[in-house]
Amino acid sequence: MTKLQNQFLTKEQTIRSTTWGHHFIFLNCLLAILSGFTYVYGAPQTESFISFVYLIATWLGQISFLVFLCFLIFFFPLTFIGNFKVYRIISIVVAFLLHILLLVDAKLFLSLKVHLSWSVVSLMIRDLTFNTGLNFNFMYIAIPLVIFLELVFARLATREIYRQEVRNNYFPAIVMTVVTACFITSHGIYIWADASNYEKITNLRSVYPAHYPMTAKSFLTTHGWIEDITAQGNGSSTSNIAYPLTEIKFEEKNVQKNIVTIFINGLSYSDLDADTTPNLIKLKMDNLSFENHFLPYDDLYNNLFASWFGLPIQYEEIFTSHSVENVSNDVMQKEEYLMRGFISAVNGAQGEKLARMTGMNTNNKLKNLSSDIVLLNEAADFIEKNSEHRMAVTLSLNSLLNMNSIEAHKRHLKLLDSQINKFLSKLEEMNLTDRTMIIISSSMGNKFIGGTSIYSKKKQRVPFIIINPDAENKGVTRNVLTSSFDINPTIAVEILGVTTPCVNYGIGDDVLALEQRDYIPTTQGNNLLLISQDAVTIYKRNGKVVTTTEEEIRPARANLENLIRAMRDFNRFKK
Known part of the structure; x- marks a missing residue:
């Protein structure tokens, strides 16, 4: 008899817990939707009515779906504890923790436009002091407020199940019908947007946490209407790359300028002196010179790719294999520019690789010559x-890279300095300098400069001189951080009149309009590097962080904000 009574009481407690849980989850769903409005606030500006409808529908549908998912995973299984009091306590604690996770994710999205992931969580766990570069002071208010609301919700849910009178309350049913319709509608709109390549909606894909909308391709593949190309093993494809992110728009300049880019490879900034390079020193003093220009990679080809596309080397293989053209090339073809490349002192394989990368592998657009002269x-x-x-x-002048001693390097550099001066004098004699922007830099530092650190700033710091016909850029020295990533955006904006923001086709900026930046992101093997004015911060694969200078390497603390911004920059063009 006692055993039957216990079974009856357990069943009654389970039913009561289930009923209470439904009311409790419904109230928490309303709170989550209210908190989730943060994502609407932080989302990119909607440019059409349909994209605004998609944003709102996804807000209501996705947040309520996440709450329903949490109910199935956490709250429903807990009802089988068979103890109503214990179930309420555990549910309040779980609901509180889930709301705090939602608030942390919302903060990350507002500040960095990323969501919680295992890598982000591991960084937070390692940095228990939360000294991550982000401000979480709002938690001092949010935590007690959420605790208070959860206690109120628990009390209201308890009162609801013990209410004596029976009443028809249609409000929960109406709410659930609306959010379900929003969930289905948002996925339907996204399928249409993906099929028609409507970027004003597809660009909103990553606004909400754990949001993986069905695409037209996945929908059609699932239903057998098209073949799954990825399952055929055809190799890499550009389908997972979005480059550029938006349509490139440009305005024709009043004065059409030529562009001549000279890479003196093997030259570091420290090689400039009055005895060896008097002409380069004079060019630097008389024109626009950037004093803190750093190469992102310790490899000639990688730095040339960075200069050509304004992108990290992670994109090189797929861009080269699919003959993807950079934005400047595309606009130049529309503007009927005559494009040519000249390289020296490289073997045939390297020349062919450069020709494919630059798109100059047709009609002898890229000439491989024996020497710089x-x-x-x-x-x-x-x-x-x-x-x-x-x-x-x-x-691309490469003879310096083939020198076998410091003395030979210095002698050839002195000769090269005079020859470049003669070349520029010829351009002046042709009356071209008043309508030509000339960029002088390097894509490889002096190989004879060593260093104990992983990244040698002395070697990787190279000259960056812009000879611009505009009078206001004469005799100007700037100390902002620049890199090879900035060359393509500078050409696109200043020469070709591209009005589309640089973030849509590169990770660099137009250096003529550049304000100071905190760091230049790059990679070396499995390490992520942030190059700043004073040092280089290295995030290693094993989670360790060190700061290096030319003299020492010392442990450092991860800055979550900088790290995630850099990762977001590198992955900006991946779908």
């Missing part, structure tokens, strides 16, 4: 013959 002469002849056309000419 021959290159400068051929380039001058080409420019003279085509002086009536708009031109984009890139010179």
